Amino acid sequence: MxxxxxxxxxxxxxxxxxxxxxxxxxxxxxxxxxxxxxxxxxxxxxxxxxxxxxxxxxxxxxxxxxxxxxxxxxxxxxxxxxxxxxxxxxxxxxxxxxxxxxxxxxxxxxxxxxxxxxxxxxxxxxxxxxxxxxxxxxxxxxxxxxxxxxxxxxxxxxxxxxxxxxxxxxxxxxxxxxxxxxxxxxxxxxxxxxxxxxxxxxxxxxxxxxxxxxxxxxxxxxxxxxxxxxxxxxxxxxxxxxxxxxxxxxxxxxxRGARVYAELAGAGLTSDAFHITAPDEEGRGAARALQEAMTTGEFSATDVRHVNAHATSTPKGDAPEANALRRAFGDAVDAMCVSATKSMTGHILGGSGAVEAVLTVLAVHHRLAPCTINLENQDPEIDLDVVTEARELPAGDFVAVSNSFGFGGHNAVAAFRTV
Incomplete structure (x- = not known):
């Protein structure tokens, strides 16, 4: 087991x-x-x-x-x-x-x-x-x-x-x-x-x-x-x-009677093997990381209700992640709310995924999705439900995922489940 x-x-x-x-x-x-x-x-x-x-x-x-x-x-x-x-x-x-x-x-x-x-x-x-x-x-x-x-x-x-x-x-x-x-x-x-x-x-x-x-x-x-x-x-x-x-x-x-915030349900790790700095525009490697997180976490796309996105604010980087979410989760993406917290913290490079995981755990624990600021005119190519003001997450069990993608085509995903 x-x-x-x-x-x-x-x-x-x-x-x-x-x-x-x-x-x-x-x-x-x-x-x-x-x-x-x-x-x-x-x-x-x-x-x-x-x-x-x-x-x-x-x-x-x-x-x-x-x-x-x-x-x-x-x-x-x-x-x-x-x-x-x-x-x-x-x-x-x-x-x-x-x-x-x-x-x-x-x-x-x-x-x-x-x-x-x-x-x-x-x-x-x-x-x-x-x-x-x-x-x-x-x-x-x-x-x-x-x-x-x-x-x-x-x-x-x-x-x-x-x-x-x-x-x-x-x-x-x-x-x-x-x-x-x-x-x-x-x-x-x-x-x-x-x-x-x-x-x-x-x-x-x-x-x-x-x-x-x-x-x-x-x-x-x-x-x-x-x-x-x-x-x-x-x-x-x-x-x-x-x-x-x-x-x-x-x-x-x-x-030891410890307080538990959430379960680390699963995680995924893949590589694009595509370009040293640019992501695969179709999001294929990132989608495989999301799918691995589902497999290792034994959950389905319909269990995911919140995403803390990598979303760096670059013209070429944001849309491929949206494509990856759609490729991995299909139409279930429409029921997921997405937070882009780098809008507030900036991009902490190798530390960003850890900070965003902390925020994802807290989102699960408090059932509250954090903000995305500065979104005034959403790119029509990015068909996601973006959280612009903190939003309550649903009752019952659900999963939230935190995405990180790096130069060299590195893709990593951590998935957290309510307890």
Whole structure:
């Protein structure tokens, strides 16, 4: 019999809130986290894009100075979100005298990132050029390596069953749920902290994405810049943040009397093998990921009532997801309401799927779909029921899915069921 996987803890630090309650309140009232970039490097490098969505609560306000100094900004956000999720699940702090609720050998971490420690890497190169090799920090490599976030979370919480780092661009955070589900279903772990993080609002990444014409240039109206599905959408807005979720086997959670938000019913993982940046316009790979989620979750299209869409706000990226939903679910899509929460958070790259999974779990738990803002004229090619104001979800059992798609053709889906 397949082990059931349940969600018992949530953590997040994002552009619209530094804790899960703050994030949920903002997501259901339509608050934008996008604003003008307040750094002199915008003028120094004459960047064409001058807006982004930084975290609302700086890591320096949460971590000690020593902790922050030893972690890349993405690692700082990872630890903050993971600690909140761990505490929310009812576990003791790892250094507490009674911190024995879970055997570390049966506890794993799966934490994704799309880019990793880009700030650490580029700052180290600047130091090398300006001050010489001897001034490059000894911790540079541990801080810049993509698995540094998972390692930091695993060491902080004492996870010894496994420490996995999905690096699948913007699908990384959602792929972590696929990995975590399989770790529990296989019997290797009883508890897994899954999530994703990114902190890449840097002049190099802004310039590079801008060169691809992937970013919105609505510099004069930051809060209106991220507009998924709108006919006037002109690109995504770079965001930063982290999301973390505690997964447990149903029996382990029940034995300790844990509160359960939702069941991680199923997940899907596929590849387009189509183009390095563009999605398959027909959405075939994404549809297969959705279908795999249905198979592994043992539910049908008519069970799905809510979708947290990838919906980045790019002219070419939004429609293929709508095609994938229609291909996978058929006419059942007409009974699903769709939220595009990147309209508020911006695109957190490898952390986006984890943050959106947190919002999807909360949507299931509270039976309330979060907002999509800035949708003034819906693209007629995108035939979806989009939630523009928070909407109640139906009574009874249902499933909600969270989609993430990344450069390289990576597709990941996580599906959550009411409990």
């Amino acid at each position: 397949t082990r059931k996987v349940v969600v018992t803890g949530l953590g997040a630090t994002t552009p619209i809130g530094g804790t899960v309650p703050e994030v949920w309140r903002a997501a259901t009232t339509g608050v934008s986290g996008v604003r003008a970039i307040e750094h002199d490097w915008v003028d120094t490098y004459d960047l064409g894009v001058r807006i982004a969505a930084p975290v609302s609560t700086p890591a320096s306000e949460v971590l000690s100075r020593v902790e922050a100094k030893r972690l890349d900004p993405s690692g700082q956000l990872s630890v903050i979100a993971a600690r909140e999720a761990w505490a929310d699940a009812g576990f003791s702090a790892p250094n507490a005298e009674d911190a024995d609720e879970v055997d570390p050998d049966r506890f794993a971490v799966a934490f994704g990132t799309g880019i990793g420690g880009v700030w650490t890497l580029l700052d180290a190169y600047d130091t090398l050029k300006s001050r010489g090799a001897r001034r490059v920090m000894p911790l540079t490599v541990p801080m810049l390596m993509p698995n540094g976030n998972a390692a930091a979370v695993g060491m902080d919480l004492r996870a010894r069953a496994a420490s996995i780092t999905p690096v699948s661009a913007c699908a990384s955070g959602t792929e972590a749920f696929y990995q975590g589900m399989n770790l529990i279903r296989s019997g290797k772990a009883d508890v897994v902290v899954v999530g994703g993080a990114e902190s890449a609002i840097h002049p190099v990444t802004i310039a590079a994405f801008s060169s691809m014409q992937a970013l919105s240039r609505r510099n004069d109206e930051p809060e209106r810049a991220s507009r998924p599905y709108d006919t006037a959408r002109d690109g995504f807005v770079m965001g930063e943040g982290a999301g973390a979720v505690v997964l447990e086997s149903e029996e382990f959670a029940a034995a």
